[in-house]
Amino acid sequence: MNDEHEHFILKGDKELNRIREKKIKELMKERKQKMKKEPFHVTDADFNETVNNHSLALIDCWAPWCGPCIALTPTIEKLAEEYSGKIFVGKLNVDENPKTAERFQVFSIPTMLVMKNGKEIDRIVGLCPKNHIESILKKHLG
Secondary structure, rough: OOHHHHHHHHHHHHHHHHHHHHHHHHHHHHHHHHHOOOEEEEEEOOHHHHHOOOOOEEEEEEEOOOHHHHHHHHHHHHHHHHHOOOOOEEEEEEEOOHHHHOOOOOOOOEEEHHHHHHHHEEEOOOOOOOOHHHHHHHHOOO
């Protein structure tokens, strides 16, 4: 391989890396914005890291077959939007993530866990109005 060809390959690699890094930054920014405005789907694998990285989190424990859980979904989505940047809002499907559900003894759904710095500080069980959830969140915001 001659020097000119080698230079072309190295230059091409640098350009690809530049494009790749730019795209990754754009995707991360997009993901960050999306995470803040709509509930993030939490799993057994990322639960600890997720709640530990947010000072205050609301985790909705739910299942797709649960009528009250489905009825609560618009409220959870609205809270995620309204409290963007203040409270992390996540959803944990208990059927797909039984370890976390068992760890927190979630025996009925919907159950909303209020987490502060990775520790459960409050819990809301059952379908309830948005203003009730907000009153509990506001109590822990300050």
